Amino acid sequence: MLHFNFKSGKNKFLWEIKEYYPKEYQYGLWALKMLDNQFHLEFPEDEAGFIATHIISGELGNDISDFKKSAEFIKSVTKIVRFYFNINLDYNSLSYNRFVVHLKFFWKSMMYTKGHSRLENLSQEILNVIKNSDVEAYKCALKIKRFIKEKYNYDLSNEEVMYLAIHINKITEDERNKK
Known part of the structure; x- marks a missing residue:
């Protein structure tokens, strides 16, 4: 069995990849397992993250730097929420995962619409109901x-x-209900 050791092979975005792109990360792990099974090559876990990064870049239709920017965007927005409400988010919860999916789609839309929203107008009545239902949110x-x-x-x-x-x-409701 061959083992590979990379001096500069640390994936600085491994946590973000695991949290924000779990499906792509699983594909990366699957690829490493296939390499090990077929060729008896063993790579560090970071390599699954690098493979996932290429998959994500293909999905975004851009290069790896766009993935890094999207990961930083998601991290920044979730940090704002965490600090605003002074809570720890449950990264495994369904509501958190839906939030991240929303942020991923939002990032894509934001990058491709060049500063102009593509969302259709909701009635002012609906906007007011949402606004008043949770003022802090x-x-x-x-x-x-x-x-x-x-x-x-x-x-x-x-x-x-x-x-x-x-x-x-x-x-935030999910977090409050846990207490």
């Missing part, structure tokens, strides 16, 4: 809106803020 979504404007020069529409507020409400 809405305020946190506004904080994320400011962050995105400052960092990415992208103006979130009212609809995008509401979708964020809905997801924030769900993950």
Whole structure:
């Protein structure tokens, strides 16, 4: 059995890959297992992350640097939520995973629409119901809106803020119900 040791082979984004792109990471692990089974080559776990990075880049339609930017974006937004509510998020919960999926799609949309929302207008009545149902989730979504404007020069529409507020409400409700 051959073992490979890489001096600079540490994957700095391994945690983000595992958390934000678990399916792609599983494909990377599967590929490592196949290499081991077929050729008796054993690679470190970081290599599964590198394989996943290439899969993700293919899905995003861009190079690896876009993946890194999307991972940093997701990490920054989840950090805002964690600090705003002073909570630890359950990275294994369904609501958290839905939030991350929403952020991944949002990132793609944000990068390809060049600062213009593609969401259709919701009625003002619906927006007000969402806004008033959880004021703190809405305020946190506004904080994320400011962050995105400052960092990415992208103006979130009212609809995008509401979708964020809905997801924030769900993950914070899950955390409150655990206590």
